[in-house]
Amino acid sequence: MNSQCRIALFGECMIELRGQMFGTMQQNFGGDTLNTAVYLARLGADGGVKVSYATQLGRDAYSEAMIEAWRKEGIDTRMVRTEEGKMPGLYTIQVDDQGERTFYYWRDMSAAKDYFVDNPSPLEAHIDELDALYYSGISLAVLPESGRERLFAIIEKLRARGGKVFFDNNFRRRLWANDPDVTHWFDRAFANADMAMITLEDNAALYGLDEESALSHAFSLSCDEVVIKRGVDPTMVRVRGFDPVMVPTFKVDKVVDTTGAGDSFAGGYLAARLQGQTPEVAARSGNKIASIVVQHPGAIIPRENMPVFFFG
Numbered sequence: 001m002n003s004q005c006r007i008a009l010f011g012e013c014m015i016e017l018r019g020q021m022f023g024t025m026q027q028n029f030g031g032d033t034l035n036t037a038v039y040l041a042r043l044g045a046d047g048g049v050k051v052s053y054a055t056q057l058g059r060d061a062y063s064e065a066m067i068e069a070w071r072k073e074g075i076d077t078r079m080v081r082t083e084e085g086k087m088p089g090l091y092t093i094q095v096d097d098q099g100e101r102t103f104y105y106w107r108d109m110s111a112a113k114d115y116f117v118d119n120p121s122p123l124e125a126h127i128d129e130l131d132a133l134y135y136s137g138i139s140l141a142v143l144p145e146s147g148r149e150r151l152f153a154i155i156e157k158l159r160a161r162g163g164k165v166f167f168d169n170n171f172r173r174r175l176w177a178n179d180p181d182v183t184h185w186f187d188r189a190f191a192n193a194d195m196a197m198i199t200l201e202d203n204a205a206l207y208g209l210d211e212e213s214a215l216s217h218a219f220s221l222s223c224d225e226v227v228i229k230r231g232v233d234p235t236m237v238r239v240r241g242f243d244p245v246m247v248p249t250f251k252v253d254k255v256v257d258t259t260g261a262g263d264s265f266a267g268g269y270l271a272a273r274l275q276g277q278t279p280e281v282a283a284r285s286g287n288k289i290a291s292i293v294v295q296h297p298g299a300i301i302p303r304e305n306m307p308v309f310f311f312g
Helices: 032-049 061-072 122-129 137-142 145-160 184-190 201-206 213-218 263-271 278-291
Strands: 005-010 013-020 025-030 050-057 079-082 090-095 101-106 131-138 163-168 195-199 223-230 231-241 245-247
Touching: 005 122, 013 195, 032 061, 032 122, 032 131, 032 137, 032 163, 032 245, 032 263, 032 278, 050 122, 050 278, 061 131, 122 145, 122 263, 122 278, 131 137, 131 145, 137 145, 137 245, 163 263, 184 201, 195 201, 195 263, 201 223, 213 223, 213 231, 223 263, 223 278, 231 278, 245 278, 263 278
Parallel strands: 005 050, 005 131, 013 090, 050 079, 131 163, 163 195, 195 223
Antiparallel strands: 013 025, 090 101, 223 231, 231 245
């Protein structure tokens, strides 16, 4: 991949409340693709990776503060649509003593689901400027069927002129509870992706498979590059025409919060690949940043806690 790249990440970002239930709670924001965008912007800027984020928010104080924070991270926000009367969704996080988290969502009125209601969306208007697009299973889940079709049309247009599409499976069953065609949408996403990032546990849950069968399914995908995240077990990468490689994760003495671990991995992996590093180096870079993120509360760690990043 080229070291110079303009990439957009599409999805939903919500207001986050973290802290003691019915007690003091800290406000922040987060969302899988937004978290990845932040880490990719931080780690890829010096290598010429230009990051845009595409979503819909309101014109309220919370939305305005979120957009300003993204700009400070070096993220281009021209593809953020804002609409009067809309609001971002809301979620709370409860974290146990092992750093595992439980989420509670209020997203029925989330503005992001209406991103493709009007024509054209900012992403559609700017698609010819992009070299790559990244989205996730959650990005698909929050959209109505018409919005998903519009997104796939963008993907087809981008790939037809040589652009790359990266898809993270990030499956949340509760978001698909009323959709009997969930595997249909994921099958289409995999079939139209150049790279698939797969959390093995999510793949097993999505297709009703055991771990071994879920791994075989992931390796069988048509994507040129498949990255398989397996928690603390070594990350696996399969590039078409080469034998799969296994890249160990980094041991952490104390896990504070696993929120954002997979999202930061994706940011670290993409930052390396888009700057011309090998898949093995990219997986090591992704595992490294994820190991740092889980030692801090929240999905997006302060900039001062970022590592002096290097590949290798």
